[in-house]
Amino acid sequence: MNNNSLELEETVKELGQYFKTGKTKSVTWRKNQLQAILNLVRENEDAISKALYQDLGKHPVEAYRDELGGVEKSAQNSLDSVEKWMAPTKSNIPLLFFPAKGEVLPEPLGVVLIFSSWNFPIMLALDPIIGAISAGNVVVIKPSDQAPACSSFLANTLPQYLDTNAIKVIEGGGDVCEQILLHKWDKIFFTGSPRVARIVMTSAARNLTPVTLELGGKCPAIFDHLSNPSDFKMAVKRIVGAKWGICSGQACIGIDYLLVEEKYSSEVIELLKKFIRKFYGDNMVESRVLSRIINKQHFERLCNLLKDPLVAASIVHGGSIDETNLFIEPTILLDPPLDAEIMTEEIFGPLLPVITVNKIQESIGFINSRPKPLTIYAFTKDDTFKRKIVAETSSGSVIFNDTLVQFLCDTLPFGGVGQSGFGRYHGKYSFDTFSHEKAVMHRHLCLEIEPRYPPWNKFKLEFIRLAYRLNYFGLVLHMLGLKKHN
Amino acid sequence: MVFDGEAAASLVKELRLSFNSGKTRSYEWRISQLKAFLKMVVEQEDQIVEALRSDLAKPPLETVVYEIGMLKNSCEVTLKELKQWMTPEKAKTSITTFPSSAEIVPEPLGVVLVISAWNYPFLLSLDPVVGAIAAGNAVVLKPSEIAPASSALLLKLLGEYMDNSCVRVVEGAVDETTALLQQKWDKILYTGNGKVGRIVMAAAAKHLTPVILELGGKSPTVVDSNVNLEVTARRIISGKWGCNNGQACISPDYIITTKDFAPKLVDALKIELENCFGKNPLESVDLSRIVSSNHFARLTKFLDDDKVSGKIVFGGEKDESKLRIAPTLLLDVPRDSLIMSEEIFGPLLPIITVNKLEESFDFINEGTKPLAAYLFTNDNKFKEEFVKNVSAGGLLINDTVLHLVVHTLPFGGVGESGMGAYHGKFSFDAFTHRKAILYRGFTGDGSIRYPPYTDTKQKTMKALVAGDVTGVVRALFGWS
Numbered sequence: 001m002n003n004n005s006l007e008l009e010e011t012v013k014e015l016g017q018y019f020k021t022g023k024t025k026s027v028t029w030r031k032n033q034l035q036a037i038l039n040l041v042r043e044n045e046d047a048i049s050k051a052l053y054q055d056l057g058k059h060p061v062e063a064y065r066d067e068l069g070g071v072e073k074s075a076q077n078s079l080d081s082v083e084k085w086m087a088p089t090k091s092n093i094p095l096l097f098f099p100a101k102g103e104v105l106p107e108p109l110g111v112v113l114i115f116s117s118w119n120f121p122i123m124l125a126l127d128p129i130i131g132a133i134s135a136g137n138v139v140v141i142k143p144s145d146q147a148p149a150c151s152s153f154l155a156n157t158l159p160q161y162l163d164t165n166a167i168k169v170i171e172g173g174g175d176v177c178e179q180i181l182l183h184k185w186d187k188i189f190f191t192g193s194p195r196v197a198r199i200v201m202t203s204a205a206r207n208l209t210p211v212t213l214e215l216g217g218k219c220p221a222i223f224d225h226l227s228n229p230s231d232f233k234m235a236v237k238r239i240v241g242a243k244w245g246i247c248s249g250q251a252c253i254g255i256d257y258l259l260v261e262e263k264y265s266s267e268v269i270e271l272l273k274k275f276i277r278k279f280y281g282d283n284m285v286e287s288r289v290l291s292r293i294i295n296k297q298h299f300e301r302l303c304n305l306l307k308d309p310l311v312a313a314s315i316v317h318g319g320s321i322d323e324t325n326l327f328i329e330p331t332i333l334l335d336p337p338l339d340a341e342i343m344t345e346e347i348f349g350p351l352l353p354v355i356t357v358n359k360i361q362e363s364i365g366f367i368n369s370r371p372k373p374l375t376i377y378a379f380t381k382d383d384t385f386k387r388k389i390v391a392e393t394s395s396g397s398v399i400f401n402d403t404l405v406q407f408l409c410d411t412l413p414f415g416g417v418g419q420s421g422f423g424r425y426h427g428k429y430s431f432d433t434f435s436h437e438k439a440v441m442h443r444h445l446c447l448e449i450e451p452r453y454p455p456w457n458k459f460k461l462e463f464i465r466l467a468y469r470l471n472y473f474g475l476v477l478h479m480l481g482l483k484k485h486n
Numbered sequence: 487m488v489f490d491g492e493a494a495a496s497l498v499k500e501l502r503l504s505f506n507s508g509k510t511r512s513y514e515w516r517i518s519q520l521k522a523f524l525k526m527v528v529e530q531e532d533q534i535v536e537a538l539r540s541d542l543a544k545p546p547l548e549t550v551v552y553e554i555g556m557l558k559n560s561c562e563v564t565l566k567e568l569k570q571w572m573t574p575e576k577a578k579t580s581i582t583t584f585p586s587s588a589e590i591v592p593e594p595l596g597v598v599l600v601i602s603a604w605n606y607p608f609l610l611s612l613d614p615v616v617g618a619i620a621a622g623n624a625v626v627l628k629p630s631e632i633a634p635a636s637s638a639l640l641l642k643l644l645g646e647y648m649d650n651s652c653v654r655v656v657e658g659a660v661d662e663t664t665a666l667l668q669q670k671w672d673k674i675l676y677t678g679n680g681k682v683g684r685i686v687m688a689a690a691a692k693h694l695t696p697v698i699l700e701l702g703g704k705s706p707t708v709v710d711s712n713v714n715l716e717v718t719a720r721r722i723i724s725g726k727w728g729c730n731n732g733q734a735c736i737s738p739d740y741i742i743t744t745k746d747f748a749p750k751l752v753d754a755l756k757i758e759l760e761n762c763f764g765k766n767p768l769e770s771v772d773l774s775r776i777v778s779s780n781h782f783a784r785l786t787k788f789l790d791d792d793k794v795s796g797k798i799v800f801g802g803e804k805d806e807s808k809l810r811i812a813p814t815l816l817l818d819v820p821r822d823s824l825i826m827s828e829e830i831f832g833p834l835l836p837i838i839t840v841n842k843l844e845e846s847f848d849f850i851n852e853g854t855k856p857l858a859a860y861l862f863t864n865d866n867k868f869k870e871e872f873v874k875n876v877s878a879g880g881l882l883i884n885d886t887v888l889h890l891v892v893h894t895l896p897f898g899g900v901g902e903s904g905m906g907a908y909h910g911k912f913s914f915d916a917f918t919h920r921k922a923i924l925y926r927g928f929t930g931d932g933s934i935r936y937p938p939y940t941d942t943k944q945k946t947m948k949a950l951v952a953g954d955v956t957g958v959v960r961a962l963f964g965w966s
Contacts, residue, residue, distance in 0.1 A: 020851075059937075059939060060939075060944075061937075061939035061943070061944050061947065064944065064947065064948060064951070065947055065951065069947070069948060069951035069952065070951070072951075072952060073582075073951055073952055073953065076952070091892070091894035091895050092894050093892055093894070094892065097888065097892070102889070102892060102894060102895055104895065104896060105873065107877060109900070186901065194694060197694060198691055198692060198694065201687070201690070201691035201694065202688050202691040202692075204687070204691075205684050205687035205688040205690075205691055206684060206688075208680060208683060208684060208687065208699065208701070208901070208902060208904070208905065210905040210906075213694065215694070228928075230928070231928040234928045235928070237935075237936060238935075240936075241935055241936055245935075245936070245937070279936055279937040279938070280937065289937045289938070289939070368506075386925075390591060390921075390923060391511075392508070394593060394596075394919065394921070395921065396921070396922070397921060397922035397923065397924070398921065398922075398923045398924075399923075399924045399926070400923070400924065400925045400926060401925070401926045401927055401928060402583075402586075402924070402926035405582070405583045405586070405924065405926070406922060406924045408582045408583060408951065409577070409579060409580070409582070409583055409588060409922075409924065411577040411578045411579065411580075411588065412577050412588055412590065412922035412924065413590065413920055413922055414922070417595070417919040417921070418596075418672065418694075419694060421694070422694070422696035423696075424920075436877070436900040437896055437907070438877070438878070438879070438880065438881065438900070439879070439880035439881070439889055439895040439896055439897065439907075440873055440880070440881045440882075440883075441880070441881070441882045441883070441885075441888065441889040441892065441895060442869070442882075442883045442884065443882070443883060443884040443885040443888070444884055445713060445714045445717045445718065445862070445864070445884050446714075446717075448717055448720075452720075452724050452728075453720055453723070453724055453728065453761075453762055454545070454547075454728060454762040454763060454770075454772035454773075455762060455763070455764070455770075455772050456545055456546070456547040456772050460547065461546070461547050461550060464547070464550065464551050464555065465550070465555070468551075468555040468556075468558060468559055
């Protein structure tokens with residue numbers, strides 16, 4: 001699809017007209033589309049893995065674990081649950097209004113726009129699409145142009161499986177995004193950086209379009225002292241997996257930096273080094289287990305973080321770069337300066353600062369003096385400390401003693417707060433995010449409440465006071481003239 | 487003293503310090519504030535009635551019902567249910583993350599801004615504030631300057647009754663609002679019109695602040711011929727002229743009925759209007775006046791068009807000195823006239839006729855989505871079709887406006903009529919962040935998560951991700 005603006009206008013108009021036919025509201029249509037997504041993923045596993053390898057050097061296991069598997073799970077769950085989700089929820093109406101009935105009925109918003117990002121180009125496109133379709137909307141998906149193989153894959157394959165009148169892929173870069181944002185949408189779902197999110201939301205404001213912004217932030221991992229050696233080992237393994245094992249650190253929920261008590265820092269760093277070597281070997285480019293950096297621009301961005309001499313001096317492991325292959329070695333830094341860019345901006349790469357504190361409780365103050373992150377990880381067995389972290393910090397989510405798995409929990413809302421975004425999805429939350437919850441109340445024309453109408457007088461006023469307090473007995477007395485009113 | 491950007495920044499800083507001290511999070515603080523609030527509304531009822539009489543000539547009963555009554559109700563429901571709302575919600579976890587436990591913890595967003603409107607200046611200021619406090623936030627309220635007596639009273643009363651380190655009022659107009667909007671808030675709830683709604687959202691975008699916009703629109707009222715005319719007419723009157731003389735976001739804006747039924751409906755409305763407001767409605771104390779000369783001019787402009795004024799079948803009297811306009815019915819004004827393209831927000835009620843009532847759906851759906859839509863009918867099939875096909879913030883069958891009073895229903899718009907909702911628990915949710923917490927331990931970790939990635943690991947992982955227990959067992963035993 002090229003970026004001809006007239007063509008775009010036609011596309012948006014056609015989608016709106018198709019939505020008006022009501023076809024996408026039917027549960028059969030929704031289920032067919034969800035099944036089609038399942039088929040697409042199952043029948044194209046190799047092609048998808050290939051595209052991910054081309055764009056990011058992602059290992060097929062990572063590709064399955066983080067993208068394909070997640071999409072399959074989400075589509076299956078939605079397929080099984082959509083009918084239940086579509087059902088209205090009853091609301092209790094006070095007896096005063098008898099006979100009356102109240103309910104909240106979810107309905108599709110209409111024509112929705114989804115922007116996905118480059119680091120999980122399949123998952124972050126298809127998962128929101130699953131939500132939009134279950135809620136009965138028509139969709140435009142604009143995949144990131146920084147992952148061109150995946151963008152192409154989506155543009156070529158989605159039309160083969162899904163209803164092309166209702167789901168359209170628009171490829172392109174910044175100029176296409178600008179064009180798209182000129183149109184009126186009924187909802188915009190955006191995954192990406194805060195900088196672009198501001199542009200999207202400002203555009204959305206012109207048409208009063210509601211938005212969901214899935215952003216990122218510096219996700220900290222608080223590493224408390226774990227006295228049991230096997231717990232300690234497991235924690236370090238999980239941290240290594242969550243830093244470098246997920247798109248080489250280019251993930252919104254990846255661990256950005258570590259907080260550890262000064263006296264344990266060398267122990268932690270030694271074990272980190274050990275597991276890096278164990279998982280990724282000595283020749284990382286050849287082993288093909290680690291993703292590469294997405295492109296030259298981000299590669300340079302990351303290298304620049306290390307250029308600051310005080311930062312470079314704090315490197316205790318790694319630091320080597322391979323410009324040809326866009327590869328950066330897993331790198332650990334010990335206490336880089338807190339005002340350096342590596343500690344003020346989201347890293348989104350394979351560099352792990354280890355920040356030492358005197359007492360681990362200080363982590364809370366450290367985290368609170370910075371923008372709210374998408375996730376806080378905490379490795380601790382101290383239940384009091386756990387409660388303190390939950391009560392005194394704010395983040396999209398908090399995970400204790402593990403990493404990343406919250407992404408697979410479709411019963412937990414996934415989204416940020418503050419600078420890490422607003423709105424949420426996954427499971428039923430996806431359905432809700434693309435729905436309007438319409439309040440519906442039914443009354444009857446019999447059984448009238450006289451005091452509702454002017455002309456007003458003291459009797460009517462007192463009636464209404466009693467009614468508000470749902471003081472039915474008082475109301476009866478009042479009506480019988482047995483209650484005094486002042 | 488001018489309230490400029492610097493003053494606004496300093497106010498936010500102060501409230502942030504208060505919030506960060508943690509005092510607003512405790513159940514005790516929230517309850518104490520809600521109780522103080524309730525006390526304020528009860529003790530100051532006379533003053534509130536007086537302020538509304540001054541700003542809008544609002545009949546005391548309307549104030550008691552829609553402003554004070556609803557606020558008290560809101561507070562009482564919140565006091566009763568807050569503990570439950572604050573309790574974390576357990577979430578189910580599956581084999582994919584076994585063993586684990588999960589919960590969703592509601593936490594306050596921080597420092598929030600409520601900008602309210604002039605037509606229900608107490609209700610629309612304080613009902614969101616109740617929600618913000620219940621959710622544990624610090625809050626700044628900016629009441630509308632178009633209702634100056636109410637604005638001044640809100641400043642005075644909140645200053646006297648509430649914890650000033652966490653709850654503040656800023657009076658003012660465009661300049662003061664602009665200064666406030668430049669600051670970083672954790673949430674903004676705005677009630678008003680679409681034009682300013684856009685400005686609020688664009689300002690919020692700079693700080694990635696989520697917003698709730700309670701706007702308006704043309705709330706249609708479809709009337710079928712199989713209804714009890716007297717009851718229908720009275721309920722329409724109650725929702726239109728009984729609500730601030732039509733100056734309410736969910737007042738019936740216009741009526742759609744069949745050509746055959748229209749004369750009967752008009753007659754019924756005429757009779758009931760006289761029953762409610764007497765022969766000289768301009769003198770009736772049971773009708774609010776128009777809020778300002780600007781709005782008076784806006785409303786008379788609708789009638790400037792001859793093609794529109796020629797369609798008046800009842801009313802049309804005005805008194806500019808007293809800012810009063812009588813209840814006015816118009817029959818079949820041109821569909822492209824100004825009165826049919828803008829939200830009326832006043833005592834003029836156009837009646838549009840169609841051949842068949844089914845045509846009303848298309849008519850409504852051609853316009854932007856309204857905040858409310860009403861239908862009067864005894865035909866169950868027609869009710870079903872209406873609910874299915876008409877999109878609005880909320881729908882009410884066989885009555886008007888009342889759904890606002892039911893705290894178990896979310897109150898908010900869609901499309902041009904707004905985004906987000908509140909009332910009852912929805913108010914608490916509106917100002918809350920639902921934080922997901924996942925608890926895991928150090929057992930139950932397979933080496934399958936880590937490289938080097940073998941075939942077995944891959945198969946096990948596939949099964950785990952899909953939540954397939956049998957698959958996991960098979961993979962681990964090398965059977966798949």
